[in-house]
Amino acid sequence: MAKSSPLSLNELMERAHNMAGIRLADIASDNNIMVPTDLRRDKGWIGQLIESELGALAGSKPEQDFLHLGVELKTIPIDHKGKPLETTYVTVAPLINIQGMTWENSVVYHKLQRVLWVPVEGERSIPVGERRVGTPILWQPTAQQAKQLQQDWEEIMELIALGQVDKITARQGEVLQLRPKAANSKVLTESISEDGSIQLSNPRGFYLKIDFTQQILTNEFS
Template sequence: MAGLTLGQLADSHQVQVPNSLKRDKGWIGQLIELELGAIAGSKPEQDFIHLGVELKTIPISAKGTPLETTYVSVAPLVNLQGLTWENSLVCHKLQQVLWVPIEGDRDIPVGERQIGTPFLWQPNDDEYRLLKQDWEEIIERIALGEVEKITARHGEVLQLRPKAANSRALTESIGANGTIQMVNPRGFYLKTQFTQSIISRFFGQI
């Protein structure tokens, strides 16, 4: 795939290229999944379950910097008893990731954006420690009924953000004094400075 444009790859699969990604946010990921034969889709498991590999596309600027945070998984907001980092979906998904960099500057038409060189990544000891630390702190606050107080600034490498098509989507969450409240669903995302450090490690960029 490396060096091809999204349009060339789409043509090979007889897939139509959208004019904009505003309404087709997951289109690039779905196209890459189609090319590589990923079968998990939106299931809560790795994209290549038989290989233990998760697939992540990452839009990058002309300077090689990530243009947005990277979605990992939906965050659990109830039934947290017995949940640990080691058996969490975030830990499971990030054990081994195939990163596929893609030109993401918005002035480049979607079909003309070029696919970069994919690379396989596993968190090193420091990265693993930071991910675990952030996840545990965020989950602890959710368990204390403080989900509405958690902002995108919390966490060094991992953040919690609303994850829904619109603000009317609601799900159960632990509220004050252990009660149940309705809130927008939340998702775990990797911060851009973290994915930048991953890219830098593989391509030697600053």
Template sequence: MNQVSPPTSVEQLMQRAEGLAGLTLAEIAAQLSIKVPQDLRRDKGWVGQLFEAALGAEAGSKPEQDFLHLGVELKSIPLNAAGLPLETTYVCVAPLSDVTGMRWEQSLVYHKLQRVLWIPVEGERHIPIGERHVGMPILWQPNAKQLSQLQQDWEEIMELISLGKVSQITARHGEVLQLRPKAANSKAMTTSIAEDGSLQMTNPRGFYLKTQFTAEILRNYFG
């Protein structure tokens, strides 16, 4: 795989991202000597990893922004033919124990969503992965209303977690942010708070942005 050095500025990062617009995933993969998978069932994170490689991201799976030195998180967003998001956007793993006294401003959700580089990409299943085109990138910072919505959802979900009600939280909780199981398989386990305050084993959970929230971000930029 051809290594791309990390961008030295937000301007350089945006130039690189704009340089991907209009290309297919196969064209980008060829530049980096990366093999295109047949489908994304086994390689769910492949598109995001391709963009990380093409743009010089360093974080990998570490719990920090992809471009920590620039304060920018990278997110690919698959769209349908109407330009609407096809799926929710994964933000980060949710803490399920040791949550007492945790504040919104200290949370990984807050940290990750301070500034996001969104890269739209064709996502409809009938288009072969290599033939999917990349769209124009968006550098987004949440406005006051969006931050408030995110904070409210995060605080409500975290309160339920702290009360030991993690198993009662469904994807319907939250206006813009939701909590869902996050694991490659249902055998993965982590500790969470039980209703009596003790610790219990449960599947890991992740925070996800709902599609109507990401659709609004796209609408605000592209009209």
């Protein structure tokens, strides 16, 4: 059963710190949730488990997980050296109706204003239930990080507006990248074509690159 939402930032951080060092199997048992054998079919399971334990409210809505506290929750799988093992999904990218959209009113900006990072052991050699939760980090972007994020977002959104969405690769962007976000390549959504008409493309999502999240963890723990 999901916990009630924390009423204050202190309560949220206390819950997050109380998870540090605990096995996922123990957290799952506490929440009456079954532990999957592996994550191939349950890719979002760890994130959902941590959301449940901390009392996050947003689910898949395009808003912060703890809107009343101004905090987004991100679990991040790490290896034994503390390095992130994958990019971090932020939100779905808008591919139509983007006139007048600015960095300050974008979902990416809103979600990354303040993030509670919860590192979790992610190496495949460790059974899912045996993986332990790490020390949480409450992060706000520095002026430099905010500038990098804005620059990448604006460049990517400009290419989308010009009908170039299908030419954008994951290499684009210093810290933020655009990648297909769907179960398979058959899933299609509307996007802007080069002549300004509507075409069909794969849905896209914004992701934070590994080097960027690595920097966040390093800055915190060094």
